[in-house]
Amino acid sequence: MNVDPKRWVARHVAALPKSGIRDFFELVAKMKGQDVISLGVGEPDFVTPWHVREAAIYALERGKTYYTSNLGMIELRRAISTYVGEHFNIGYRPEDQVLVTVGVSEAIDLALRALCNPGDKVMYHQPCYVSYHPSISLVHAEAVEVPTYAKDNFSLTAESLRAAWQPGCKILMLNLPCNPTGGTCSLEQLEKIAEFCREKDLLVLSDEIYSELTFDGVHTSIATLPGMAERTIFLHGFSKAFAMTGWRIGYACGPAVLIDAMMKVHQYTMLCASIVAQEAALEALLRGWDSVCKMRDQYHRRRDLVVRRFNEIGLTCHSPRGSFYAFPSVKPLGLTESEFAVGLLEKEKVAVVPGTAFGVNGTGHVRACFATSYEQLITACDRMERFVNQARKT
Amino acid sequence: MNPVLNLLLEGGSLTTAQMAQVAGMSVAEVEQHLEQLKKDNIFLGWRPVLDLSREAAAAAAVRAVIEVRVTPERGGGFSRLASRLAKFDEIESCYLMSGAYDLLVFVNGTSLQKVAGFVSEKLSTLDGVLSTSTHFMLRAYKEGGFLIEQNETEGHRLTVTP
Numbered sequence: 296m297n298v299d300p301k302r303w304v305a306r307h308v309a310a311l312p313k314s315g316i317r318d319f320f321e322l323v324a325k326m327k328g329q330d331v332i333s334l335g336v337g338e339p340d341f342v343t344p345w346h347v348r349e350a351a352i353y354a355l356e357r358g359k360t361y362y363t364s365n366l367g368m369i370e371l372r373r374a375i376s377t378y379v380g381e382h383f384n385i386g387y388r389p390e391d392q393v394l395v396t397v398g399v400s401e402a403i404d405l406a407l408r409a410l411c412n413p414g415d416k417v418m419y420h421q422p423c424y425v426s427y428h429p430s431i432s433l434v435h436a437e438a439v440e441v442p443t444y445a446k447d448n449f450s451l452t453a454e455s456l457r458a459a460w461q462p463g464c465k466i467l468m469l470n471l472p473c474n475p476t477g478g479t480c481s482l483e484q485l486e487k488i489a490e491f492c493r494e495k496d497l498l499v500l501s502d503e504i505y506s507e508l509t510f511d512g513v514h515t516s517i518a519t520l521p522g523m524a525e526r527t528i529f530l531h532g533f534s535k536a537f538a539m540t541g542w543r544i545g546y547a548c549g550p551a552v553l554i555d556a557m558m559k560v561h562q563y564t565m566l567c568a569s570i571v572a573q574e575a576a577l578e579a580l581l582r583g584w585d586s587v588c589k590m591r592d593q594y595h596r597r598r599d600l601v602v603r604r605f606n607e608i609g610l611t612c613h614s615p616r617g618s619f620y621a622f623p624s625v626k627p628l629g630l631t632e633s634e635f636a637v638g639l640l641e642k643e644k645v646a647v648v649p650g651t652a653f654g655v656n657g658t659g660h661v662r663a664c665f666a667t668s669y670e671q672l673i674t675a676c677d678r679m680e681r682f683v684n685q686a687r688k689t
Numbered sequence: 690m691n692p693v694l695n696l697l698l699e700g701g702s703l704t705t706a707q708m709a710q711v712a713g714m715s716v717a718e719v720e721q722h723l724e725q726l727k728k729d730n731i732f733l734g735w736r737p738v739l740d741l742s743r744e745a746a747a748a749a750a751v752r753a754v755i756e757v758r759v760t761p762e763r764g765g766g767f768s769r770l771a772s773r774l775a776k777f778d779e780i781e782s783c784y785l786m787s788g789a790y791d792l793l794v795f796v797n798g799t800s801l802q803k804v805a806g807f808v809s810e811k812l813s814t815l816d817g818v819l820s821t822s823t824h825f826m827l828r829a830y831k832e833g834g835f836l837i838e839q840n841e842t843e844g845h846r847l848t849v850t851p
Binding site for chain 2: 314316319320323324331333335336337338340424425426474592593596597599600603604646648669670673676
């Protein structure tokens with residue numbers, strides 16, 4: 296009997312598209328050993344600060360190898376509550392309004408699983424982080440895209456939100472500053488978005504993982520706006536600002552009833568986040584702020600460098616207010632984003648990610664991550680200039 | 690703040706051409722900023738950071754840290770004697786300290802005898818020096834912000850990630 300294992304894969308999983316990032320990763324992987332400068336990563340180039348790593352090692356030496364409370368260690372939840380209070384001006388009770396998760400990714404999954412009935416509609420702005428759409432599909436909910444545009448520097452506007460809204464929409468996912476565009480919202484826009492959420496009774500899942508990496512002005516969480524704390528789940532973590540991607544540690548804060556619902560799913564599927572990562576996260580919150588500021592200031596200078604160079608060489612690029620991504624347009628060259636990315640990789644050995652990997656509005660753009668040393672960025676920009684000049688001639 | 694000073698504070702590993710790129714100015718402008726910082730006595734100069742335990746760098750292989758107790762002078766405090774000390778070529782750094790002694794002095798030399806000779810014949814015989822306590826350095830683990838053994842596993846990031 297011919298047994299095709301495919302028939303065992305669930306329909307909604309089989310229907311998930313392959314990540315565009317994955318395709319490109321495989322292409323880059325083929326060029327191993329060829330002096331490729333990668334601007335294709337989505338993580339800091341800094342290693343986790345030593346005091347954080349050392350705290351984790353010490354935790355292991357003391358035999359901290361057991362489960363923690365499902366919600367996460369109470370000391371860590373207290374530190375999270377204090378940190379979110381001080382840096383975002385939102386008050387959450389450590390006892391029942393904070394849940395420690397395995398990165399923001401798990402927090403998003405938990406929220407969607409805990410809150411969505413099959414067929415519920417979830418809005419998200421695109422281009423966006425690659426996992427939003429699949430996460431919605433995995434809970435049998437329906438994704439409703441809200442486009443953002445280059446002319447607005449990829450800021451989400453209340454107008455596009457209203458235009459995309461349809462009956463049955465229950466949740467709005469926000470990612471500000473945004474991966475891959477670096478887009479943020481002005482306070483005025485954010486207030487309009489909040490007003491719209493109240494009007495349509497939307498719950499907000501606010502993924503603020505890049506908030507510490509805001510270079511111009513201050514970051515405002517939508518949860519601080521009037522009437523929003525009770526309809527917002529604030530999602531945050533340590534990966535970007537504290538350079539802790541591989542630790543997989545994050546958290547969700549919100550109304551106790553919603554956190555409790557998420558905790559139910561978490562306790563049966565994950566039990567708890569790794570205790571070593573929790574110990575490291577605690578150390579990061581207690582003593583890591585200086586390192587965050589140092590890294591942020593470097594990203595700021597790197598942003599200014601790449602944005603200036605991209606515009607100089609003819610790749611129109613807005614200056615992202617936050618995150619460590621530039622999202623230049625390659626349209627002036629008459630190339631598609633994939634032709635540009637593949638050509639640049641093959642001819643000049645610089646990897647950037649085609650914008651369409653993040654959504655249809657990324658057409659004509661590429662994502663270039665500037666979490667790389669000055670020296671590498673300078674060389675990468677020089678190589679891109681050569682590629683652009685060559686492409687113009689042909 | 691001076692943009693070039695910002696880059697120097699980050700560790701100063703960039704060339705002036707690279708600094709110019711990062712700060713978005715010409716090389717001449719970077720040099721002007723450096724000149725200004727020198728004039729203002731903020732930027733004192735460049736120095737290489739070497740692993741002095743390597744044979745090739747053995748010219749300054751013997752290093753000692755010396756705690757010096759001195760008598761402060763009326764009118765001059767510790768400064769007159771400290772600046773007198775600091776002028777010796779053998780002395781690499783010299784600091785006024787709080788605590789059990791007054792000055793902490795870092796001395797470099799080509800041999801143990803030379804460093805010992807400098808301490809016993811020059812340093813401790815100066816007027817105002819009450820006592821010295823010399824500690825020879827045995828091994829460096831970190832030098833000027835650089836780890837001697839590069840055991841960091843950097844460069845292990847995947848090339849493309851979401």
